[in-house]
Amino acid sequence: MTYGAMTGTKTHSLKGENMDRFLRINMTNRTAKFEPVPAQYKDRAGRWLTSSIVHDEVPATCHPLGPNNKLVFSPGIVTGTSSPTSSRISVGGKSPLTGGIKEANAGTGWSRRLVRLGIRALIIEGKADGLWLLKIDKNGAQFEAADSHAGARLSEVYPPLFTRFGGLKTVDVCSIGVAGENRMSAAGICFNDQDGRPTRYAGRGGLGAVMGSKGLKFIVVDDAGAEGVAIAKQDVFDAGRKKMAAALTEHAITKPRGALNSYGTAVLVNIINEAGALPTHNFRSGRFDGAAKIAGEAIFEGNKERTGKELYNHACSPGCIIQCSNTWHRPDGSEHSSCVEYESAWALGANCGIDNLDQVAEMNLLCNEYGLDTIEIGGAIAVAMEGGVAAFGDGARAIELVHEIGKATPLGKILGAGALVTGKAFGVARVPHVKGQNMPAYEPRAIKGIGMTYAISTMGADHTAGYTIAPEMLGVSGKLDPLDPNKTELARAFQYATAFIDTTGHCLFIAFAILDIASGFEGMVEECNGVLGTNWTADDVGRIGKEVLDLELDFNRKAGFTKADDRLPEFMTYEPLPPHNVVWDVPDAELDKVFG
Amino acid sequence: MERGAAIRRPLTFLMIDIHLYGKLRHFADDSATTAQSIALVSWQPGDTVGEIVTRLGIDQTDLGSNVFLNGRYANLQTPVQDGDRLGLFPDDMQLLYKWYFAPQDSAGAPSNNGSGAPEQDSGDPNSAKDGEK
Numbered sequence A: 001m002t003y004g005a006m007t008g009t010k011t012h013s014l015k016g017e018n019m020d021r022f023l024r025i026n027m028t029n030r031t032a033k034f035e036p037v038p039a040q041y042k043d044r045a046g047r048w049l050t051s052s053i054v055h056d057e058v059p060a061t062c063h064p065l066g067p068n069n070k071l072v073f074s075p076g077i078v079t080g081t082s083s084p085t086s087s088r089i090s091v092g093g094k095s096p097l098t099g100g101i102k103e104a105n106a107g108t109g110w111s112r113r114l115v116r117l118g119i120r121a122l123i124i125e126g127k128a129d130g131l132w133l134l135k136i137d138k139n140g141a142q143f144e145a146a147d148s149h150a151g152a153r154l155s156e157v158y159p160p161l162f163t164r165f166g167g168l169k170t171v172d173v174c175s176i177g178v179a180g181e182n183r184m185s186a187a188g189i190c191f192n193d194q195d196g197r198p199t200r201y202a203g204r205g206g207l208g209a210v211m212g213s214k215g216l217k218f219i220v221v222d223d224a225g226a227e228g229v230a231i232a233k234q235d236v237f238d239a240g241r242k243k244m245a246a247a248l249t250e251h252a253i254t255k256p257r258g259a260l261n262s263y264g265t266a267v268l269v270n271i272i273n274e275a276g277a278l279p280t281h282n283f284r285s286g287r288f289d290g291a292a293k294i295a296g297e298a299i300f301e302g303n304k305e306r307t308g309k310e311l312y313n314h315a316c317s318p319g320c321i322i323q324c325s326n327t328w329h330r331p332d333g334s335e336h337s338s339c340v341e342y343e344s345a346w347a348l349g350a351n352c353g354i355d356n357l358d359q360v361a362e363m364n365l366l367c368n369e370y371g372l373d374t375i376e377i378g379g380a381i382a383v384a385m386e387g388g389v390a391a392f393g394d395g396a397r398a399i400e401l402v403h404e405i406g407k408a409t410p411l412g413k414i415l416g417a418g419a420l421v422t423g424k425a426f427g428v429a430r431v432p433h434v435k436g437q438n439m440p441a442y443e444p445r446a447i448k449g450i451g452m453t454y455a456i457s458t459m460g461a462d463h464t465a466g467y468t469i470a471p472e473m474l475g476v477s478g479k480l481d482p483l484d485p486n487k488t489e490l491a492r493a494f495q496y497a498t499a500f501i502d503t504t505g506h507c508l509f510i511a512f513a514i515l516d517i518a519s520g521f522e523g524m525v526e527e528c529n530g531v532l533g534t535n536w537t538a539d540d541v542g543r544i545g546k547e548v549l550d551l552e553l554d555f556n557r558k559a560g561f562t563k564a565d566d567r568l569p570e571f572m573t574y575e576p577l578p579p580h581n582v583v584w585d586v587p588d589a590e591l592d593k594v595f596g
Numbered sequence B: 001m002e003r004g005a006a007i008r009r010p011l012t013f014l015m016i017d018i019h020l021y022g023k024l025r026h027f028a029d030d031s032a033t034t035a036q037s038i039a040l041v042s043w044q045p046g047d048t049v050g051e052i053v054t055r056l057g058i059d060q061t062d063l064g065s066n067v068f069l070n071g072r073y074a075n076l077q078t079p080v081q082d083g084d085r086l087g088l089f090p091d092d093m094q095l096l097y098k099w100y101f102a103p104q105d106s107a108g109a110p111s112n113n114g115s116g117a118p119e120q121d122s123g124d125p126n127s128a129k130d131g132e133k
């Protein structure tokens, strides 16, 4: 497929502008406007900025798919610099899945290019008829019709786009798939990895549906001739960057050939299974007999057998030291699917009772092709299995179900609307969600701290919202003290720290190293000071994290959320979870204390 | 490392099931990565995780902090009972963060140092500070 010349498009020049701006796109009349960064947002970027703009500009009660919602992209504070593992893009808007605020992020060179063009935030407003491609480069923004790509698999669409716009050295591409075009609540926003694969997702909460509702199919960013990121205090930045790099290179989890590089996040399958907390058969059990068959070790050994060599993981985005992104290969040694994350292997595997890695990888691939959040889709299929649509463990049927979503059939649209809608359609009470978002791969009955994070997160059930501690998985110490104030304190502190990391542009996986190695943590703060010229200390991490969370909480309150929404589903309070045979029993008052 | 006292389960002996992962799998009869690699080790009253690990022939420095006794986060000092299931992950597989499951009451719950980061904790399963109560 090729494009004609960009006809009938307007070009809005960036030349001569101050290189730290917002780019505001109005899809209704397809105009673009550069604006100076408002004073109150001076030091904000990443999640702090996307959540600020959504909070300040989007009416909390608007329909997520209507013209008043906005979609906001922002690279982090240190994105685009030489700081390691920092090429994340934060994406925000009102979520069609939860009805609350949503921040999802992904690692991709797209984020680097955007910030190097001096664009601190890209704000998409309004609503167009048809589907459009937006091209951003140093000369400005251009639009062209993209209707001819409707319904196509993303792996068929990306290569011709790269060819046309100058290749991977010149551009990165953001897009939605067929799920976003059909405004499905499980639709994510896709970015390419370093090899051009359409595999890196700002996955959760249906932001792909928001992009689809605006009629925006692609955003191509070309940073040729860009000035790059200005650094206010080079020596401070350099010192911080070195500390960060040292911490990442040293720590057992993040170092080269460390846990993440060797086995990927899927190493967690066996670990969480051993802990009795791997949700299996739609959260009926915490142990899966087939866990070892879909785990990181099986991926590593299977690849070795099929390709004849030991494959270590690759970086999803430029400048990542950790390099956790894996690939799975077919029996003939050809590449099948990337990246088979822990969450995906669990959602499409254990949660559906499927222990065949080839089938799990195929579903993972299809989710990437159709533009879907693997967690929500695995959750929806498991709930559909519960409702009799397929048998648990029937991988062939599960693959067909993902194809139904790709064809946007009525059944596919039900599944694509997420687990909660699927549960309603098929009369299922066991729907493991909070605020309409399916839980990820940690059983909250077995890991109470994660359950607290799910319950109170502004995002709905979300494992990345806070590296919450469970001071005692039930019975770890033979005593459960849910009223221990330290736990509430920690649940809060970790949500704040996470919100700050999402603001820096670093991948959340740096947390393993920097929360363990004090100089790495200092380095993170110093890098930010170097770029911004601020004098933040460790105390500002908590302050800024709190500010981010407060904005998100305020948006959700205005959208109509109450404490009653900060709860886990009822079935978890009366169905004991094997093998520990525990129910969810953290008192509501304890949950309500976290954010006061 | 060589295979230690892993022996087949005779009915008359008291045994512990040890589920092994990563480079520790070869202490089990079936060391395939897609299998349950289980070793059986004899049990004596008063045994701790550390004693069982040594009896199997595992060098304690090859262990990470992900040690689970009956699915519960444990350490080398945790007492073991007949019929328990022990899960052992090597040092290059300790992805699950220790903060998810604080070790048994290491001087109370981990506390906050005000920076949003937890206090430094050695996380060392060999550390003796996590005494059993």
Ligand code: SF4
Pocket (backbone or CB within 6 Å): A085, A086, A107, A314, A315, A316, A317, A320, A321, A322, A323, A324, A325, A507, A508, A509
């Ligand atoms: S740690 Fe993994 S997910 Fe994070 S930026 Fe690196 S490769 Fe991407």
